[in-house]
Amino acid sequence: MSSPFELAQNPTEPISAVKFATSNPTRLLVSSWDRHVYLYDTHAEPGGKLLQKFEHRAPVLDVCFGRDDNEAFSCGLDFEVRKINLETGEQTVMSTHAMGVRNVRFSVEHNLLISASWDSTLRLHHLSNHANFCAVRLPSKPFSISASPTKLVVAMANRAVNIYELDKLAEVARTGNQEVVAVEPWQQRESSMKYMTRAVSCMPNDAGYSSSSIEGRVAVEWFDPSDESQSRKYAFKCHRQQVDGQDVVYPVHALAYHPVHGTFATGGGDGVVALWDAVAKRRIRQYQKFPASVQTIDFSSDGKYIAIGVSPGFEDGVDDVPDGVTKVFIRELGPTEASGKKQKESKESDRHQLGGVKAS
Amino acid sequence: MTKKRKRYPDLIQKLERPWCYYCERDFDDLKILISHQKAKHFKCDRCGRRLNTAGGLSVHMNQVHKETLTHVENANPGRQGLELEIFGMEGVPAEIIDQHNQQVTQAHFAEEQERARLTGNPMRGLYGNGPAAPNKRPKINESLDEIEERAGKFRTDRKNGVVMPPADAVQNPTPPVAQPPYGAPPLGAPSAFPPGAAGYPPQGIPPSLSPANGAMPVISGSIPGQPGALPPRPGFGAPPPGAFPPGQNGDLSNSIDDLIGEVTKEAAPKEEKKSKKDKNQRLIFYAETTSPEEKMALLPRFAEFMRT
Numbered sequence: 199m200s201s202p203f204e205l206a207q208n209p210t211e212p213i214s215a216v217k218f219a220t221s222n223p224t225r226l227l228v229s230s231w232d233r234h235v236y237l238y239d240t241h242a243e244p245g246g247k248l249l250q251k252f253e254h255r256a257p258v259l260d261v262c263f264g265r266d267d268n269e270a271f272s273c274g275l276d277f278e279v280r281k282i283n284l285e286t287g288e289q290t291v292m293s294t295h296a297m298g299v300r301n302v303r304f305s306v307e308h309n310l311l312i313s314a315s316w317d318s319t320l321r322l323h324h325l326s327n328h329a330n331f332c333a334v335r336l337p338s339k340p341f342s343i344s345a346s347p348t349k350l351v352v353a354m355a356n357r358a359v360n361i362y363e364l365d366k367l368a369e370v371a372r373t374g375n376q377e378v379v380a381v382e383p384w385q386q387r388e389s390s391m392k393y394m395t396r397a398v399s400c401m402p403n404d405a406g407y408s409s410s411s412i413e414g415r416v417a418v419e420w421f422d423p424s425d426e427s428q429s430r431k432y433a434f435k436c437h438r439q440q441v442d443g444q445d446v447v448y449p450v451h452a453l454a455y456h457p458v459h460g461t462f463a464t465g466g467g468d469g470v471v472a473l474w475d476a477v478a479k480r481r482i483r484q485y486q487k488f489p490a491s492v493q494t495i496d497f498s499s500d501g502k503y504i505a506i507g508v509s510p511g512f513e514d515g516v517d518d519v520p521d522g523v524t525k526v527f528i529r530e531l532g533p534t535e536a537s538g539k540k541q542k543e544s545k546e547s548d549r550h551q552l553g554g555v556k557a558s
Numbered sequence: 559m560t561k562k563r564k565r566y567p568d569l570i571q572k573l574e575r576p577w578c579y580y581c582e583r584d585f586d587d588l589k590i591l592i593s594h595q596k597a598k599h600f601k602c603d604r605c606g607r608r609l610n611t612a613g614g615l616s617v618h619m620n621q622v623h624k625e626t627l628t629h630v631e632n633a634n635p636g637r638q639g640l641e642l643e644i645f646g647m648e649g650v651p652a653e654i655i656d657q658h659n660q661q662v663t664q665a666h667f668a669e670e671q672e673r674a675r676l677t678g679n680p681m682r683g684l685y686g687n688g689p690a691a692p693n694k695r696p697k698i699n700e701s702l703d704e705i706e707e708r709a710g711k712f713r714t715d716r717k718n719g720v721v722m723p724p725a726d727a728v729q730n731p732t733p734p735v736a737q738p739p740y741g742a743p744p745l746g747a748p749s750a751f752p753p754g755a756a757g758y759p760p761q762g763i764p765p766s767l768s769p770a771n772g773a774m775p776v777i778s779g780s781i782p783g784q785p786g787a788l789p790p791r792p793g794f795g796a797p798p799p800g801a802f803p804p805g806q807n808g809d810l811s812n813s814i815d816d817l818i819g820e821v822t823k824e825a826a827p828k829e830e831k832k833s834k835k836d837k838n839q840r841l842i843f844y845a846e847t848t849s850p851e852e853k854m855a856l857l858p859r860f861a862e863f864m865r866t
Contacts, residue, residue, distance in 0.1 A: 231860060256863035259851060275855055277865045298855060341849050355847040394845060412843050445839035467842050486629050532603045
């Protein structure tokens with residue numbers, strides 16, 4: 199209803215990631231193919247305030263916050279994983295992969311930095327173990343990784359999915375000395391979708407994860423290997439459009455779980471963002487089309503804001519990019535906007551309780 | 559007791575249903591439509607208040623929440639504008655109503671046709687008081703001898719292991735309307751129609767309802783919008799009427815081998831075609847193992863920064 203606002207100073211090339219800080223809900227990092235990482239305060243002034251820009255040698259493919267709101271990690275086509283001090287702008291190279299580095303994640307609980315590269319390895323940096331790291335070989339190229347409180351899900355080429363236990367990874371990383379270590383995945387799965395996996399995102403309650411494919415589809419599955427839990431998994435079609443009787447199918451680029459309500463958002467090549475209730479299997483809402491493809495989504499830690507990175511020309515590697523379509527949108531969510539259906543029941547019970555108090 | 563016949567709404571009933579301008583959904587009555595609009599399209603996402611119109615919601619958002627409403631929520635593309643003041647069915651532009659009515663009409667006839675095809679019953683209003691429906695079984699006048707001869711032939715055939723074609727294909731050439739899986743043959747194959755049914759007589763449709771736009775062709779053969787969705791299958795089980803006139807089973811055993819041959823020939827490509835039909839879709843991005851980012855990285859403007 200109320201339209202989201204866009205950040206005033208946007209990157210000039212496609213946006214690869216948007217990430218909110220772990221404690222401050224208006225602090226936002228944006229990484230871009232224009233070789234910069236941007237730090238914004240989204241609500242310091244209308245349109246947000248660009249606090250700082252951090253230049254890199256090559257396009258940046260991912261960014262995440264570190265131990266606090268003043269530390270960040272980035273990775274990209276310079277094959278490097280960097281630590282950025284957001285106050286001083288100082289950058290430290292943590293490790294150098296053999297190919298482009300697609301994702302970085304930091305697990306605060308495990309003090310563990312994980313990077314995933316197209317050289318088909320993960321690198322694990324335990325931050326107590328200074329400059330050292332260890333590498334884990336993957337069966338295929340990783341395309342997306344996501345961490346729940348205890349698990350790391352790695353979605354790879356050839357529809358492979360590995361699930362690791364973060365405890366185990368942190369353990370080997372603590373003593374890592376730049377060597378390749380063999381870590382058995384906790385579970386190895388095959389994607390339940392037929393096409394290439396595009397994104398993966400873990401449920402904040404540690405119960406399972408969603409993954410999306412390039413063929414307008416999202417699958418929801420549970421970690422618990424019991425037959426009962428596995429039979430709950432399902433997949434559904436989305437981000438499609440009927441044009442002249444033909445089904446035009448867009449890739450689902452972005453997936454993000456709401457930290458409070460446990461619902462999730464998908465963003466697709468059609469420029470649409472939709473909110474879903476994974477348990478009730480319902481779409482909660484769908485927002486008006488954005489001017490270009492939605493590449494990345496993140497919720498703030500308090501679940502009050504959603505950041506949406508919109509950039510054109512991403513899916514087919516087309517070289518002409520119209521100006522002024524690469525934008526970050528911030529939307530303030532209403533109190534019940536992202537919550538599932540059960541909200542009503544709890545309201546009802548609140549009212550009953552209140553009534554009871556009055557009567558006594 | 560006979561089974562109660564299911565009543566399908568006729569076109570007039572369908573056209574009378576109120577429907578929502580924003581999402582094209584239709585409702586049993588106006589009250590439900592209005593409460594739908596208040597809940598789905600005119601509800602404030604900040605406080606949950608349900609307003610009566612988009613304009614009302616806009617004013618509410620402005621005054622109460624100091625926000626501007628840019629579009630109507632949950633609306634179809636192109637219907638999200640705030641300019642129109644819509645309440646129930648009021649305020650919907652005449653051309654949009656026409657467009658909707660045309661769609662309903664088209665859908666109605668397509669549905670009737672499909673049902674006629676599946677059930678084998680004549681379409682509503684056809685053959686009501688005129689000639690008999692052409693898909694009635696033709697009367698066969700056989701003498702006792704002829705019947706005995708046929709039975710004898712059946713026994714020897716069975717002994718020799720000759721596969722009998724489906725009974726109805728032998729006994730009476732069923733007109734295409736009664737062959738569910740094979741679909742109405744396209745107009746290009748008029749010989750498949752029994753002589754009486756070559757194009758359904760148009761007098762069956764009340765002239766007052768026949769829209770002048772293009773809904774009419776629905777009745778005369780294939781379903782528009784999916785031309786040739788189900789290509790005709792010559793051969794299998796559905797010989798063109800006339801090929802095996804009733805009572806002339808003599809030629810049958812000769813042609814059965816041909817039939818079987820045709821079926822097996824037909825079956826293989828058919829499978830493929832069907833899977834292709836199901837995939838009437840276009841993937842915006844497709845690759846086996848190269849992610850969009852890897853493709854992007856190869857563009858000259860990014861590749862120059864790539865580490866080597």
